[in-house]
Amino acid sequence: MFGGFAKSIFGSSNDRYVKSLNPTIAKIASFEPTLQAMSDAELAAQTPKFRERLASGTKLDDLLPEAFATVREAARRVLGQRHYDVQMVGGIVLHRGEIAEMRTGEGKTLVATLATYLNALPGKGVHVVTVNDYLASRDASWMSQVYGFLGLTTGVIIPNLTDEQRRDAYHSDITYGTNNEFGFDYLRDNMKYERSGMVQRPFNFAIVDEVDSILIDEARTPLIISGPTDDKSELYMQVHAVVRQFAAEDYEMDEKQKTIILTEDGTEKAERMLEAAGLLEGENLYDFENTQVVHHLNQALRANMMFKADTDYIVKDGKVVIIDEFTGRMMDGRRWSDGLHQAVEAKEGVQIEPENQTMASITFQNYFRMYPKIGGMTGTAATEAAEFYDIYKINVVSIPTNVPVQRVDEEDEFYKDTADKFRAIAKKIREHAEKGQPVLVGTVSIEKSELLSEFLVQEGVDHKVLNARFHEMEAHIVAQAGRKSAVTIATNMAGRGTDIQLGGNLEFRMSDEHPDLVAGTPEYDARAAEITREIAAEKAAVLAAGGLFVLGTERHESRRIDNQLRGRSGRQGDPGLSRFYLSLDDDLLRIFGPDTLFAKMMRNNMEDGEAIGSKWLTKAIETAQKKVEARNYDIRKQVVEYDDVMNDQRKVIYEQRSDIMDAETVGEMVEDMRAETVNIVVGEACPPNSYPEQWDVQGMKTRAAEVLNLDLPVEDWMAEEAIDPEIVQERVQAAADAAIADKAASLEPETWTQVEKSILLQHLDHHWKEHLSTLDALRQVVHLRAYAQKTPINEYKQEAFALFQRMLDNIREDVTRTIAHANFQFEAPTALPELPDFITTHFDPFTGEDNSADIDAGTRGFVTTQLPPMQIVRPESQDIGQDPAEWEGRVNRNAPCPCGSGRKYKHCHGAVGPA
Template sequence: MLGIGTIAKKVFGSPNDRKIRATRPIIEKINALEPQFEALSDDGLKDKTEELAQRAMKGESLDDLLVEAFANCREGARRALGLRAFDVQLMGGIFLHQGNIAEMRTGEGKTLVATFPAYLNALTGKGVHIVTVNDYLAKRDSEWMGKVYAALGLTCASLLSDGSEDEKRDAYQADITYATNNELGFDYLRDNRKAELSQMHQRGHNYAIIDEVDSILIDEARTPLIISGPAEDRSELYITVDKVIPSLEDEHFEIDEKNQGISLTDEGNEFLEEELSRQGVLPEGQTMYDPESTTIVHHVNQGLRAHKLLTRDKDYIVRDDKVVLIDEFTGRMMYGRRLSNGLHQAIEAKEGVPIQPENVTLASVTFQNYFRLYDKLAGMTGTALTEAEEFAEIYGLGVVEIPTNREVARIDKDDAVYRTTKEKFDGIIEEIQAAHETGQPILVGTTSIEKSEFLSGLLKAAGIPHNVLNARQHEKEAEIIADAGKLGAVTIATNMAGRGTDIQLGGNVEMKVLEALTADPDADPEETRKRIEAEHADEKQKVLAAGGLFVLATERHESRRIDNQLRGRSGRQGDPGQSSFFLSLEDDLMRIFGSERLDKVLSTLGMQEGEAIVHPWVNKSLEKAQAKVEGRNFDIRKQLLKFDDVMNDQRKVIFGQRREIMEAEDLNEIIADMRHQVIDDLVTEHMPPRSYADQWDVEGLQTQVRETLGLDVPVVEWADEEGVDDADIRERLEKASDDYMAEKAEAFGNETMRTIEKQLLLETIGNKWQEHLLTLEHLRSVVGFRGYAQRDPLNEYKNESFQLFEIMLDSLRLEVTQKLARIRPMSKEEQERLIADLEERQRQANDAAASASDLAESPRPNPELALEGFDEEDPSTWGKPGRNDPCPCGSGKKFKHCHGKLA
């Protein structure tokens, strides 16, 4: 018997079907306008853009302008690129404008689809950002689609990581800006460290369309963007903490060897509190449980780990007064590699060697919180439905599956499951050989660089010619993908290969033409293109006859989405194709999820070696396993985001205040409010409300007023006057400080004083925020232990981070007030001395930079530290170092900065 839901779906269609049907009338209206826009001249298209922009500025909604804007954009694309958008592409554009994710199959023309909502939303003059996964695609798409925008009278630019400040400014001023997610995020952080509005590049966050949205908002959203710099020297704190740790007894701490964790017991906490108070590290009356003690607790934990978990000559060695880590897998020394979060410094203190400075976070943001800044967000990808819950919950984005222009003709076979990895690879080689002999092009998907190179070795042994595409060949991606659809081509690739670049059957015509003209620059471009197009048409027919592109995957990924991406490389625009997954019980996913049961089933079936089980049930059970893993990963990301949201609220306050300060002409009122708040705090501290006069500490108040406000006023005498209370003292101090600062402003000149106030305030906010970020990092690293006390770590983090934020604001007010009270106008001689000093420092910095540059360009190998048998002239003797590994020449530099740069 059918359920109510099933019957309703049959009668009314699925929710996705209903959304698709709702766009049909809009598309019919756009199509009806086509003859009218075809009749317009080239200038007529630009005039239409101007008219639509004027209407948008006057308040007409973009929804009302959509039909005319899309019709104009379609005609602009037809004239500029020779491409007339299909109805399904217009449909994708409508959903993107509405702030959804459009799931469109590979080859459906997502790059063109983005031009429609981008053009419509750019009419407001607020700018549109189109986000891509790498610089190559940002540059390619902006040059390619820029022709469409130019035909319509709009400006378009790409924002590249190696661009100059002027190029960046111009890119952000364009109507449509193509950029990578990393560059946008980093520019947001950089902008909020600038001292003047004119130096900031981003002009707000109006509307963004994210290409490969699942990759950017889910896969890459696990790690935040961080701008770091050298921290202040904390050597004394490391050394002081290090003196205390050896005196701890076994009952003072507990070690979890399995998870390499260590924590203090209650006795240990009490013992350390006493010791640290005696050493003057913990201020009087402060405990290790107070929010202000977070940094000290962090240093204690790192000291504990250095002494009790890490062993000299096993985890690290000391050489030339430096702590050098040892790779636990290879036993080699890892020069230049350092442990983070102060652990390396704790080991240096333990071993009594010079303590190198830490790097500290200057600013950070997660992609989740950066992209949630946009007033409207949209995305495109071939695979998003499996993550629809996450997109809806985190970003408020709906996912709509757009129908293909032509019916999908790809055949997706059931998975073939083997008992061992060896049997699986034997089966894969056999399958590749059989397809290769028929001329069918094959794309072989692997999950890692190592596996792609291992399979490459097997194919070489079998005598099958092939290409390998992984992170080591990423510069050749477009070239390799262009050849992947040729007759008989075999391409081994990691799972993400080819995102943003289509595999065209018979090869890529544009790439072939480019290669031919590069080889023979004197050839006639038109003749060359005609000849290559004819050859391509012939080869494409042969590939179609052979069955189209065959995608063969060597393993299932944790996420169904990644598997679907790989499948989607085949069967574009109605082309034939097939996909097949080859698995073994020794694969990670199979091993973790029920391989023993499957092994018993296979044994019971009496399967011979080399045989595979192929059945829909296996597919279903694997997809259930993948769904469980996806759910678990989503929960982890959600939890991380909850912690980051706490910091994000504070980040918005600080960045908002910085912007207000930069926009303000006169900060006198803000500065006065801060000064009055400081006075209020001082009076409250020394003359508590509802206390008697004999309980007041007026002498202490007078001293503090002199130190903090630079005022020499008779507070003690005021307090002795009849009928004077704390409110009177507060009022007199406020008046005295206001008069003192007014005199100072007159001495400097009002304009100079305002500039000093602005720069001082911005600099102090930057420094305090930086210190606060470090404290929050330390709090984050220890707050998880609160769970053992049946307290929710997230609530604890929220409460304590709020207290720390309040403490930071109090400290900010105090520091700004103190610094402004102490500044004085400089004499002419002092100014000349300061300028000479600054010029000398700049010269020294330039000399140091020049010598560092010389060193970087000419690596000097140390033969004693070089890899055995290393020969500078023979790369085959260098081993296989990773880009971030130490160079085998022994220079101590990373490989990518030394011989890897020359290789």
């Protein structure tokens, strides 16, 4: 109570923080008259002056007021847009490495130019991260006009670029791109064999647009680069034969968590059957040696007990095809990961295709934490402020709107079931559309969008249905969703980055209705003036009807997504209305809601079609949402905890690779590895504090021949009286060094260095890949240690450390063995191997679809990189040619194949070998 009273008098801590920036805002404004008096050339000359001052020791913070004022003036001249004071507040927040929470329509894209320009001045590069390729290209094209005016270069990272194009984009002052592209480039760079092949520069500063979507929603799944692995078809069939013999009492299922575990009796039964099949090492299923077998057993259990034919998948043409749970459509070319797809193939008795093995992976949490400074912006971040601070150490600052919000947020309406609710929604939409009010309807899935569309057809309401697959097309339709009587149904992911302007959007109308007219011509200007008058008249009619009506068909798991939908209405002080319609059949209420006596009474006592509004029910919904948010946060936190273990190891491996690539010579590193290997070989045969007669002489000779390629006279050494392990080790070391020195002498020094580097990198990559596979399998089963009263994460850390130490020992021994046994019969330096065409995946946590190349998979197009202007090019058959041989490099590997088969290009005409 006292806290609320104090807040009403002194304001919240957020209000006080924003207020403390007022002196800086006033200082920025004080530079405006001087800058306005400058010519274009004088204004552009500010950039080299700022850079000179930085070189002489001035700090970025001291430059901020003048630099921000310069950007404001440049934007006014180039774009005709002058930053508001609240946008200046947003720019300061971004520069300080915090999250600016700004409502929809407040111009976040323009806000980013302030902090981007200032932080690009030192020349270390600034990354602006967007949620899809269309927005990356659009924003880069749009804002590069300001940066170019001030003498800075702009690049954009999109799919289908060559390494040279990527390198040029990363070496620009400012680089736009998606989180996927930035992350995959980092992973690919750390798989290259030469420093010159890497495209990224050291991390400096990143601004993340829609920061809640990227750092929270998409952070539930990691980025993965994978490649084909060994064929394990026989193992899948053997494990499937075991799983078929289980009865219902042998396992426990949790459908909500989608997990399945063996009971104690089931574990004993599994051990007996696996032992009989020759798949078990030792007697205990959960011994470390059986990690891979347990992983396959768990996946076979899920495939047989949880995944149903004709519901989760179908068998078509001898292949298992996944069915999208939201749309019911087949997803050709998509495969479940982690061996699950192979387990389903074994269950259905079809040909088992080799699984892909992880070559490199990283979570968004650990990728973005590598930036020394990171800022973010979104319309909704306050509800996740605790997570942003816990994971990324970033504060959230809520920035007031430029004009007070006039939108009315009405209480939720509850109905007995979905049919009643949708009938009421269709009637309500018709009422508002008839009076000229535009309606934006938000649904949680494509399936619900299509169902509502059927009800609207029955009501005779004209409408458009969108989903989140075609970003560029969506932008055009959502931009016109504010026109008189327009009804637009969209999933909650639709329309990101595009404002809904009441009356319509001039730019989009011109491009849609008059694509043949060229900007700047008299014909273009005349038609633009005519459309501008139409838009003004239409906007007046829409304002009179009450502005945009946002209607939610059900509550989302996260309050943040609901707020994003509501935020589409009421931009820049426009009037608006929002309301959510709910039923007891909604997933949120059904799975997570209160199964109370009150809910049962509602179901039994409500009449068909009856609606009720209740603050108690609204509160119950919010409580359910908080529960889900907390659960999802725990999932993401667990992902980070486990990836942190791998991240420490990843840093060691990647730093080792960088050291190898940068070193003029790696002879000392190879020599140290050889010394360690000799130490192990001798130590195994001659244990400390043992007598010579206890030594394993034959074992040492065998190991020396196998690993060091040496035939040692160990029997002669044993005849000496003063022999001891140290003397043996010195002699073995000297013999090994001499043998390698002879090999090195037969080649040019540069060639020998190239050989050593190549062997080091190849063995490092091979063992790291195997290590990742083992850690994946370990993570799948380590939670079972909880039954032994052990903490799974601690067990994972201990075993992962032991595995890492073992991997380093194996790398040393394999490098030593390869160099010792290799015969070199060439004169020219060996060419380092090229990276194959790996598979990149990042599964959307909501749809389960691979969005690693979203615009290409959605529009079957590619984005040009010439800035400005930006344009989307659609390579239809006449653009890319009829000959499939010409498609390589022009069609993204994740895009649908232009031949019309419905399969992804990489699985059709882009496949390696015959299509």
